[in-house]
Amino acid sequence: MAKVLGTKKTERAGVNAFKTSLEAAGHIVQEIDGGNDYGEDCYLSFTHLGRRTGDLAAVQIKSGVKYRRAVGYAIPCREHVEDWTRSRIPVIGVVYDPEMRTCYWVNLTKHLRREVAAGKSPKSVPVSEDAALQGTGIEEMVSEVREYITETLGVATSPYKGLRGAIQKNIDERQQKRAEHFASAPLGGHPIPIFESEANFLEKHPNFIPRMITILTYTVMIATHIMLLPGLYEVAGTKYSPIMRISWLANFYGVLWYLLMIGRKDSNRGRASMLRYGAYAIHLCGAYIAFGRYVSPPPWPVPRTFEEIFVVAIPQVAKLTVILIGGHYLALEFSRRRRAAKARESARLSE
Template sequence: MAGVPRSRRTGRAAVNCLRALLERHDHIVQEVDGQNDFGEDLYVTFTDGGQTTGDVVKVQVKGGKSWRRSYGYGVPVAQHSETWANGNVPVICVVYDPDDEELYWANATVQLLQARRERVALKTIRVPSEALLNDASLPDFVSRVRHYVGRYRGNRALLTELGEMAGVEFGTADLVLHFINVHGEDLIFWQRRGEDFATLLHSDLDWDPQRITPDMLRFSGGLTARYELDELPEWMRAFANVPTVGDVILDDDEATWLAACFSASRWARDPDYN
């Protein structure tokens, strides 16, 4: 007769515990058949006031003592890195500890995208011991996850993609403009309403935020303005007619785009308007 591994009992206890918690609060849980499990055990559709919402997440559930780590728990990424980070539906990791019969959670998609920005190959999703998931904490969990899911809806989807690329989060009222230069590098112009400056995010500068203002944009002579022409160091003479914004060297197309961005966002810097 075929034996039943003890790990199956713990795994089922983990799934059942999470399912029971979510269903007690009227959320809809669809379990993925074991033969079709490629890194996600459940699909969860959140409800609000007894009505279904369009907010759906995938959940990877782990159960057992083997997932314990010094910081809490760890879920191996294994071969799921691309699908958990790039899928249309965010992935949440949940760990069930059989000793205290508690659930703990982490947003795997957030951690993987953060690691990608830092150019790190993440091997494990860190699930902190403070991230308890129970009846008391479930409303906060649902609110946070639904907020994250909502970032991928409608017009917010593009801003979310740009923000994840640059490692920032744009506000709903922010003016965000995107440009790809001839070298395939990404530039993002970011203007918050009421601020007298904008922020330039440039992939070639490792997304280091550059605070910029319209008067800093020069179509020529920006780097050499402090020198008389005959005093220019030899190495700087090639930059005499190069566009700049602050200390950032631009090409003509980038400078023209930035000028248009400053013009289009003038109202957002106007204190009388805001």
């Protein structure tokens, strides 16, 4: 199988490091096919506030510790002095130090033009250790190269003209700041200080909110039932004596408690929901009658026929609920025990 040379990996590491750094800053890096590499590895298109500026530079990337010098680094230029000097766009030189994991840059075109104008024949271009492409160093490089392009090619036309341009510039600046804000965020995003203490409390007590919801629900239900008591007591008086009214109220609240209790303990979600909905229906009917007739002024009229049917039906509903639902669950429990006993017997015989 083909062998991957170590030098190839180092070269790719330099290109990847440069590309990652500049693209993270919002600029556009376009690699040049290796077969068409004549002294440049990629093109760098500068942007501002998320828009292309029209400024362009070619980039020559060298990777490896062999480009180190006693002080700084150096990029060989014997074969490319004429190309880089006469280039209509600036050529930037980049050295990637794999041990430092950092890129360092120099304006090759600017340096070589100055050297050639002085009558020198340079063999390499020095790269300063202070010209690192990290942090503010990227912004300094972009600013310097764009200024050099302006000096050599003239001032570029601003894309922001007139009132519409000013509005667009404001929008672009806001979007750029928002993008920088998210880019600088730690893992998970920026913390929200105003709710940090509350979040810490809830992390330490994860059951706090569910418990508070449960307490609030029961409080509302109990308060509602207490408010219903006078009205239901009077409604029951249409058919029963004072003593029997208490029995009727016991049937009403007893069937509600029975349905809710069984619905809470039943592992079958479908049956549990039906039992709870039945309890809610009985409760709403009681509230409809109690509030509709005895709240002053009454929020709604209550038909006398519905009231009589409800008063008569509650004791019967309570009895049937206890007998039918209790019998059903008792039958289910006996069936479960029978199957479990049979399974244990089969396991004992198989041993």
